Amino acid sequence: MSNERAASTVRAGGPRRVQLHRTRGWRKPPGVVVVARPSRWGNPFRLSGPDRVVDTLGDEPVVITCSRGASRATAVAMFRAALRDGELPFDGATVVAELSGHDLACWCPLLDADGAPVPCHADVLLEVANAGRPR
Template identity: 40%
Template sequence: MGVEDGTPPQRIQRRRVKGWQLPEGAVIVTRPTRWGNPFEVGAMVQQFPGGYAKPYEGSAPPGVYPGDADRPGGYEIRPVADRADAVGLFRAHLLRYPALLIPPIRQHLHGRDLACWCPLTDAYGNPVPCHADVLLRVAAGEEP
């Protein structure tokens, strides 16, 4: 389990198979836990200049909207394209509110294995992007 046994913390894929158990000391970081990524593939987001976005639940159609007095830079309403996009939005979210979000991650997740539903690799053996990788870096004292 990471630091306690001398191995670096890692991402673990949760499974729904008989007999599978969460390793001792691992932390679940899926939605709806406080560590879950609020950006889901296919869900709509309102994205602002600079990369920051927030989940969008309004009724406006996807598109680019010009700025106004409240949002001088404008914004775009769009779906989250894929896992890499969702992870990028999560990273931008942490960078937008570092003083609020990063200290609890370091306090509660440092040295812990993190469990998410995302697969570890794709069919070709390539790593699959997951917000838990960002959490592992932040928990280790690195930048998102």
């Protein structure tokens, strides 16, 4: 992804998700907030293979088996539930106060090989932070 394409993700149509890159010359666009691990906004539910998610919130890791190809979606669903249920170190009001109006960056790909959107916890943060704002 070129710098031009990355910069185009920051547009007047509302906050969007930006994919972080390690490619030479790539820079995070101005005003984008990184929500990947190890930031405070990172999803604590880690993908641990193509068919398992490990809940790392508690003292003991809990492995949850899910159908193949649904691992990322399950991790995002778990993040959404944890935010809703107050199990994260921040709440919805904090998300709104600190992330509203900002584009959010994570390492998750934006699209899969077929061009379909890839689920990411940043999408949940965008929804909560910008509830009522056009996206």
